[in-house]
Amino acid sequence: MLRRSVKGSLIFMAVVLCWGNAAQAQQQEREWRDDFRSNARIQSFKNVVLDFTKISGADTGQVSLLTIDSTLATGSDFRVFLRGIEAGYIGKKAVRTVVDIDVFQANPNFYLVTDAGTKSVFTYNNVQGSAGAGDIGFQIDLAFTPSDAFSFVENGRPQVIITGFDDADGAGHVVKYDLEGGPTIVWEYNAISDAFKLLRPSDAVVIPNQFNKIIICDTGNDRLIEADVTIPNSDAGLRALTGESFRSPVDVEVDQNRPNVYLVTDQGNHRVVLVQRGGDTLTRIFQFGTGVAGNSNTTLTRPNDADILDNDNILISDAGNNRLIEVTPAGSIFFRFESPLPSLTDADRIADNRTLVAYRSNGTDVTPQRLAYVAKDSIISRIFSFGRAVDFDSLYWFGEDFNTPGRDGTRISLRMRSSNSRSDILTRPFYGPTSQGDSYNLRSSAINPIHELNGDSLFQFQVSLETSSPLRTPVLTGIRATSHFIRFEDPGTVVSTVISDSANKVVTDWRLLAFPTKGQFVTVDILDAQSNAVLASFNETENSVTSLSARAPALRGKQALRLRATLRTNSPFMMANTPVLESWRIGYTVMDTGPSRTSFTDAQFNPTEVFKLANTPSDSVFISVNDPTLAPTAGIRDTVRVMLRSTLTQDSVSVLLRVNPTNFAEFRGGLPAAFDTVARANDSLEVQDRDVLMVSYVDPLDPADTSGDTAMVVQRSFAQLRIENISGASIDSTEVSGLIYLRVTGETDQNLSATAVDSIQAVLTSRLGGEQEVVTLHEIAANAGEFRTRTGILLTDVPTAGGDYRLRVSAGDDVYASYTDPFAGDVAADTIAVRGGGPPVNPLSEPFALDVAPNPFVSSQGHQLLRLQARVRSGNMSIQRVEIYNLASDLVTTIPSGQVLFNGRSTIAATDGAVITDGWWNRRSDNGAAVASGTYFVKFFVRLTGQPQGRDGETSVIRKLVIIQ
Numbered sequence: 001m002l003r004r005s006v007k008g009s010l011i012f013m014a015v016v017l018c019w020g021n022a023a024q025a026q027q028q029e030r031e032w033r034d035d036f037r038s039n040a041r042i043q044s045f046k047n048v049v050l051d052f053t054k055i056s057g058a059d060t061g062q063v064s065l066l067t068i069d070s071t072l073a074t075g076s077d078f079r080v081f082l083r084g085i086e087a088g089y090i091g092k093k094a095v096r097t098v099v100d101i102d103v104f105q106a107n108p109n110f111y112l113v114t115d116a117g118t119k120s121v122f123t124y125n126n127v128q129g130s131a132g133a134g135d136i137g138f139q140i141d142l143a144f145t146p147s148d149a150f151s152f153v154e155n156g157r158p159q160v161i162i163t164g165f166d167d168a169d170g171a172g173h174v175v176k177y178d179l180e181g182g183p184t185i186v187w188e189y190n191a192i193s194d195a196f197k198l199l200r201p202s203d204a205v206v207i208p209n210q211f212n213k214i215i216i217c218d219t220g221n222d223r224l225i226e227a228d229v230t231i232p233n234s235d236a237g238l239r240a241l242t243g244e245s246f247r248s249p250v251d252v253e254v255d256q257n258r259p260n261v262y263l264v265t266d267q268g269n270h271r272v273v274l275v276q277r278g279g280d281t282l283t284r285i286f287q288f289g290t291g292v293a294g295n296s297n298t299t300l301t302r303p304n305d306a307d308i309l310d311n312d313n314i315l316i317s318d319a320g321n322n323r324l325i326e327v328t329p330a331g332s333i334f335f336r337f338e339s340p341l342p343s344l345t346d347a348d349r350i351a352d353n354r355t356l357v358a359y360r361s362n363g364t365d366v367t368p369q370r371l372a373y374v375a376k377d378s379i380i381s382r383i384f385s386f387g388r389a390v391d392f393d394s395l396y397w398f399g400e401d402f403n404t405p406g407r408d409g410t411r412i413s414l415r416m417r418s419s420n421s422r423s424d425i426l427t428r429p430f431y432g433p434t435s436q437g438d439s440y441n442l443r444s445s446a447i448n449p450i451h452e453l454n455g456d457s458l459f460q461f462q463v464s465l466e467t468s469s470p471l472r473t474p475v476l477t478g479i480r481a482t483s484h485f486i487r488f489e490d491p492g493t494v495v496s497t498v499i500s501d502s503a504n505k506v507v508t509d510w511r512l513l514a515f516p517t518k519g520q521f522v523t524v525d526i527l528d529a530q531s532n533a534v535l536a537s538f539n540e541t542e543n544s545v546t547s548l549s550a551r552a553p554a555l556r557g558k559q560a561l562r563l564r565a566t567l568r569t570n571s572p573f574m575m576a577n578t579p580v581l582e583s584w585r586i587g588y589t590v591m592d593t594g595p596s597r598t599s600f601t602d603a604q605f606n607p608t609e610v611f612k613l614a615n616t617p618s619d620s621v622f623i624s625v626n627d628p629t630l631a632p633t634a635g636i637r638d639t640v641r642v643m644l645r646s647t648l649t650q651d652s653v654s655v656l657l658r659v660n661p662t663n664f665a666e667f668r669g670g671l672p673a674a675f676d677t678v679a680r681a682n683d684s685l686e687v688q689d690r691d692v693l694m695v696s697y698v699d700p701l702d703p704a705d706t707s708g709d710t711a712m713v714v715q716r717s718f719a720q721l722r723i724e725n726i727s728g729a730s731i732d733s734t735e736v737s738g739l740i741y742l743r744v745t746g747e748t749d750q751n752l753s754a755t756a757v758d759s760i761q762a763v764l765t766s767r768l769g770g771e772q773e774v775v776t777l778h779e780i781a782a783n784a785g786e787f788r789t790r791t792g793i794l795l796t797d798v799p800t801a802g803g804d805y806r807l808r809v810s811a812g813d814d815v816y817a818s819y820t821d822p823f824a825g826d827v828a829a830d831t832i833a834v835r836g837g838g839p840p841v842n843p844l845s846e847p848f849a850l851d852v853a854p855n856p857f858v859s860s861q862g863h864q865l866l867r868l869q870a871r872v873r874s875g876n877m878s879i880q881r882v883e884i885y886n887l888a889s890d891l892v893t894t895i896p897s898g899q900v901l902f903n904g905r906s907t908i909a910a911t912d913g914a915v916i917t918d919g920w921w922n923r924r925s926d927n928g929a930a931v932a933s934g935t936y937f938v939k940f941f942v943r944l945t946g947q948p949q950g951r952d953g954e955t956s957v958i959r960k961l962v963i964i965q
Contacts, residue, residue: 026591027508032499033585036061041497048492063581065492065567072384073480080476081338082465086372091124092134098358099345101368105151106158110137114149121149121162140183144173148203154211163204170220172198187229196238202250207259215252222246243281251305265306272306272316288327295321297333305346317347335471353470372470381461389455390483392447395440398478409468412476413439418456430462492567498529500560505590506628508663510555512587513545519579521568529560557634557664591665596627598697600711605668612749612823614716615675622670625697634664647692651679689715719747721819721828733833737913739792744777744819748785760787764807767814773807778862790862794916809834848872850940856962865918875946878907883939893926933965
């Protein structure tokens, strides 16, 4: 149905203005936004990382490409340590199976060697680089297989005890030689009874300071025997020591500080024990090894030798485990030689913490060697491969005995090089964490970014080890490098949830798309939520798109969208260039669903109720239709038609309106209008002055939905303005304190109502002071088109408040009055001069003058206050009282002098000129009742002073006043 019908013009204007503003307010701004603080607005994602707690503490997240962590590490058998072989065998005698190696006590420059392979015992000069290096000192060739040789100095003469056995039956031999002047046998073990026969003995030593007592390891008989060399060839000097169950004891050592304490290597029981002797009984006071073979920190396997060191630790040749260890009296391992020592037969700690050993060093022969860790060395690791270009992260390594306070200054440091080619990596320099000149000294360090420049996949280490002790080596037990990479062949995507509004809203425009990013290769697609068709695509170079529907016309009419971001990279390793989506948002407008609204508008499509036409070819009327039901059809239906009709000429035209590109529910258009008396068959609308136009619209999708509007046509006119006095006469000058009025004629286009009085506004300006006063002019009668101020404007030389119909001027000033047509902008103006220093224009013929205005006083013309103007020719004048009578001469009211004040004073002087007071009578009687319309007589009682020729005194004057209520 048509929503409005033609009524009176004033009613039309009020209703259209209200409805037009409502239509403008229908469109509301909306924003859909996701800062990735949760996955609530994410429908799906692939190959991306959703970081809901973005770094730097910002209250937003981000989306970035998925990185894959990768780790490469050495195996469990990885151990890197310093070389421990300080010197090899340099003797000039060939050896095969050295079973014992000692420093020759008579001359420390020589080593004492027991070689079972050649059945010989000899010494050689061990001073490398000396003239006699490697020379043999003495040599004893034996008929039996020697197992040990023990040297000492007795009474200043070098002695050696050799222990061994026959190969055929294991019969044992213990022989003491005096080496002074050449090896001479001075004693030989020779038991008489079978009870003291030796079987495969392995060792024999003297008791300190008791050179006549020898302790023998009778290995084959699982026992220790003491022999007294002063009783040869007799069982009387032999004693078996009991109290401890041995199995194949192969070595015995007497504690130099405790001669009754023996260290026994109990090979068959896989242990080393300290026993204390009391008489012929041995009592165990310490044991290392559990009695069961093993290679842990508490077990041994078939040990061959053990020595008590100066620090009370025990040096053990753990032959079955190919290791050399040093244990504390508490039973913990204090030192372990890192390299395996196969077929280890003997070990002796010598000066400067070096160690003499005999082991199978060349894979064939057991030879003497001297052990001591070198101060510094380095190795280069094998080449590791991640299998693809990566972004290196961190380097970790693990080890023992390094960078630890109190550990003899051991230290490990690493450097690294990388490449994508095995041949190229060998030419690359090694780098530390910042440069070629430094090293990775911490167990966990960030890898130098230089390895990320080319996306390397291969890397290799240079390991440097340092020590300040021959017994200590830092041990590197493992290296782990971490990295990450991006599968650049697989782009990452994230898809938003559906972006739409509530069911009672319709999307009228898609305004904005913004998606701040970092890096390159970010594309955001706008998808149709139903079909997933791509409606528009933008990349990171235009990540803030305004006027979105204009940029992407396919969005017009869409009510539901999705956003899809695609992140790509052409580098799997340069993480600084990895694309990042920080947030995304889309702005749009909506309006309530519901019936259509049709409005007349101005050229800017703001609602209007009046068209002021100038009767020129540019005259046009404009129309707007808001129809929410058509918004979803934007792009399919871009136009609608309305019917436009003139009431006076009866002309009617069908007008085509086009969709607003920023509001899919709004359609706009216009039509030329021409003044004529009749309708004509053309493309314009014929109208007349004060015509009423009607427009009607029928929704093409819902014929029951109709709307319309009305507007008035006013033919434009050109006004004239003049300044006049209270009597209506045009003036070109006045004095300070003069009262002026404004009149505008010919302004028929402001006569908007045929039955009511219209009004306009004008501006008065002082040329010298620049002060302005805005005044209102009222139509002198309904439908007249002529306007005049109802109240005079007082020109004064005192400050004014503004809005009080007073304008501050000075003598010699000009007053400029101007009126601007509010519709057309035409300006009408007039100017008068302000006089000063001369007599007034109409000099007083009487001593004083009193005038009442407006007269007649007409309430219907907007008159509100009665004004009283007073002047005195000379001297002073004061009003004593005022009496007001009606036409029947009845006293209506009396006004006392205190109520009639001029500028706050009851007395005026001739020098004041014309002064005015407002509201001196409220048009009420003494009883407070409003007076009726009629004629009244106002009698003023005044006192004059300072008059010439002694004319001072009281007098009165009567003025007639007409009041029309």
